[in-house]
Amino acid sequence: MNEYTYPILFGIIIGTLARFIMLKTDYRQYPTYLHGKIIHLALGFIAASLGAVAVPALMEKEFTAVTFLTIAASQFREVRNMERETLTEMDSYELVPRGNTYIEGIAIAFESRNYLVIFTSLLATLTYLVWNIYVAIVVSVFCYLINRKYMSGSTLGEIVDIEHAPVSFDGAGLYVDNIYIMNIGLPQRQEEILKYGMGFVIKPKTFDVRSSIANLGQRQAILHDISVSLGVVRDSGTPALVPLIKRDLDDGRIGVFILPQNQDLNQALKVLKSVPVLENAVRMPSEANAQNKE
């Protein structure tokens, strides 16, 4: 026991708790319940320890201890690779795959959350050492709030207007509103599609959003999320029954064609609105210098 024991302990507990709070198994069922969670809690504990130990090390003028953090960085990059690999492996067995952009987004989130844990426990230990435990508690709560705020990005409902649109056939061509989706040859399949199919038109609110929702990864994420939440009428032997999104080249609207098992229209709208906007899909053409110089 020395003067640093309690501050370090405090930092570790706060950091691990922060990881626990950020680790939420929701409809995506990822991380998988229990085992997947334990992996990430253990890594969160390691991250918290690193953050907590860094401050006393510096106070003792052990400046080389900072190199410790570089080990942490490469360690957590490994976490990202691990998540990416696992998810990519599993993706080929999904009825409606997540797509690489979504997977990359999840992997990045896992890596960055470990860094958040390091910062949280570092600040907690620092404030404990400099002032006292009460200040440290206040700072920790503040960190939690920031973590929570930056944990979730924006959702689709904030950047687009979503409308229900009829699914129809013109000959063999399947249309959602006036957006061509695909060619379905068999009358039998066409009947199934008219029976189970549901169509939506997504209109971008601004020019920036146009390219974000045109991103193939973002579109796949929409299809995956809606298939997870509402179920999907599809099996391995019926490739014709596939949810698809196509784009209207004229105005950047996208036509969403889905085959939900749960035919509740309001539910589908709700799910669509809460689809996360993937950070890798976001484009900001309006921020380009060439546009602003006019």
Added chain:
Amino acid sequence: MKLEKAILATITTNSNKVTAGASIFICENKEEMDKVAANLEAILDGISHALSDELYIIVKH
């Protein structure tokens, strides 16, 4: 080279419309064509697309 899409079979009621290439199934009428196409779709795990009323292709996507 990896082929992204390939025509696995051609089903038609008009043999003048097709020549060699993918496997060709010639049918008597539209009903037979629909049946053959439905079976092939399930067997080959491809989607049947209608090019015209008398010509279907099964495509692996």
